[in-house]
Amino acid sequence: MKTRRNITSGHLSRKELIEIAKEQPGRLPDHLAECAECRELVELFRTYAVVNRPHLPDAPEAWIIRSTAIMTGAGIKSKLKRLKAVIAFDSWAVPHPVGVRSEVASEHRRLRFTAENIVFDLRAEHLQKSWVLVAQIKGGSDVPIVLEADKKVIRPDKSGLYQWSGTKPPRRISLRSDEFDIRLPELVWKNRRLK
Amino acid sequence: MFKTDTELWQEILADNGKSWEELIKRYQALVYAVSTRAGLTMMDAADCFQQTWLLLYKNRKKLRDPSRLSAWLVTTAKREALLLRRRAEKDSGIIDISSRQNCDNPPGSELELISPGPLPDEELEQIENQARIEIALDELDHRCQQVMEAFFFAPESKTYEEIAKSFSISSNSLGPLRRRCLQRLKEILMKNWDTGERKNN
Numbered sequence: 001m002k003t004r005r006n007i008t009s010g011h012l013s014r015k016e017l018i019e020i021a022k023e024q025p026g027r028l029p030d031h032l033a034e035c036a037e038c039r040e041l042v043e044l045f046r047t048y049a050v051v052n053r054p055h056l057p058d059a060p061e062a063w064i065i066r067s068t069a070i071m072t073g074a075g076i077k078s079k080l081k082r083l084k085a086v087i088a089f090d091s092w093a094v095p096h097p098v099g100v101r102s103e104v105a106s107e108h109r110r111l112r113f114t115a116e117n118i119v120f121d122l123r124a125e126h127l128q129k130s131w132v133l134v135a136q137i138k139g140g141s142d143v144p145i146v147l148e149a150d151k152k153v154i155r156p157d158k159s160g161l162y163q164w165s166g167t168k169p170p171r172r173i174s175l176r177s178d179e180f181d182i183r184l185p186e187l188v189w190k191n192r193r194l195k
Numbered sequence: 196m197f198k199t200d201t202e203l204w205q206e207i208l209a210d211n212g213k214s215w216e217e218l219i220k221r222y223q224a225l226v227y228a229v230s231t232r233a234g235l236t237m238m239d240a241a242d243c244f245q246q247t248w249l250l251l252y253k254n255r256k257k258l259r260d261p262s263r264l265s266a267w268l269v270t271t272a273k274r275e276a277l278l279l280r281r282r283a284e285k286d287s288g289i290i291d292i293s294s295r296q297n298c299d300n301p302p303g304s305e306l307e308l309i310s311p312g313p314l315p316d317e318e319l320e321q322i323e324n325q326a327r328i329e330i331a332l333d334e335l336d337h338r339c340q341q342v343m344e345a346f347f348f349a350p351e352s353k354t355y356e357e358i359a360k361s362f363s364i365s366s367n368s369l370g371p372l373r374r375r376c377l378q379r380l381k382e383i384l385m386k387n388w389d390t391g392e393r394k395n396n
Contacts, residue, residue, distance in 0.1 A: 012355070013355060055348060058224055071212050176241075
């Protein structure tokens with residue numbers, strides 16, 4: 001019979017235990033026959049195959065608070081305010097630099113949307129292979145606003161500008177805070193001026 | 196003192212707000228994972244998250260088996276996510292190609308939905324399992340949490356001796372510690388989610 005010291009020094013590495021857990025039961029090394037903990041770990045790894053996966057991330061605090069408040073009824077009342085923004089300005093025109101007479105070749109678009117007291121300005125420039133976008137949000141309270149452009153989530157930089165780029169311009173944009181969700185109308189990117 | 200889901204549920208039925216809060220804290224990561232991995236926008240995922248808890252609360256008197264709460268939450272969150280997804284598709288006129296067998300729209304075309312389709316059941320089961328392990332780990336004392344984390348979640352694969360060294364103890368001392376922590380972890384898992392029952396479901 002092995003002493004405890006012998007068993008301990010022969011403990012399998014995590015990697016080995018995981019590999020055993022993945023295999024069919026029955027092919028167990030000698031060590032497992034004597035080591036109850038290793039057997040239990042293998043069994044746990046088998047039942048809960050979560051090793052080497054990152055932890056599940058926590059939900060945003062604001063979501064948890066709202067759900068917690070459901071029991072008092074406050075959570076239902078405090079459901080996010082959903083707004084639809086309307087377009088106020090849309091132009092592909094580019095102001096000519098002083099002294100330049102010819103048309104500027106690059107595509108450049110400026111858009112403005114409003115929803116209640118919130119104004120959203122977007123400037124997009126089409127470079128050779130990409131689009132560069134800069135946006136600004138004015139109005140609303142001081143709550144942080146996150147911009148969601150298609151599947152990208154953009155937060156403001158230190159100057160309050162939302163800047164990002166991509167191979168395609170965004171079609172669906174929404175602005176989200178703990179108080180509201182504002183959905184912009186779907187954007188169509190056809191520059192009629194160049195045709 | 197760890198309270199099982201059933202114990203918490205009894206307290207919720209008696210209008211205990213603290214227990215409701217504890218239950219949400221326990222399962223928020225699970226509902227969040229289902230809501231955010233189902234191909235929804237963050238806005239819709241937030242609705243899905245809240246709607247799942249709202250439905251749980253509204254149906255609190257109908258829930259027959261509180262020990263199956265995590266499965267109920269996963270199923271409900273998935274169903275809500277699908278409803279929101281269909282609504283979003285209807286609103287935008289986009290067709291979810293993942294649900295169509297004969298797809299005429301190649302990847303990258305205008306009708307392709309950017310996000311992947313809703314999670315398959317195996318993936319949901321894995322998320323639920325992971326949530327259970329993480330909830331059980333949270334109930335362990337700090338030392339045990341560290342030891343079990345090293346075995347379940349540490350990114351690099353260390354040998355037994357290396358793990359012992361990282362805790363500044365000998366391999367011989369790690370053995371009893373690991374045994375105690377493993378026992379406690381198993382007790383919590385068995386107490387709240389009977390693993391035998393899980394395999395039969």
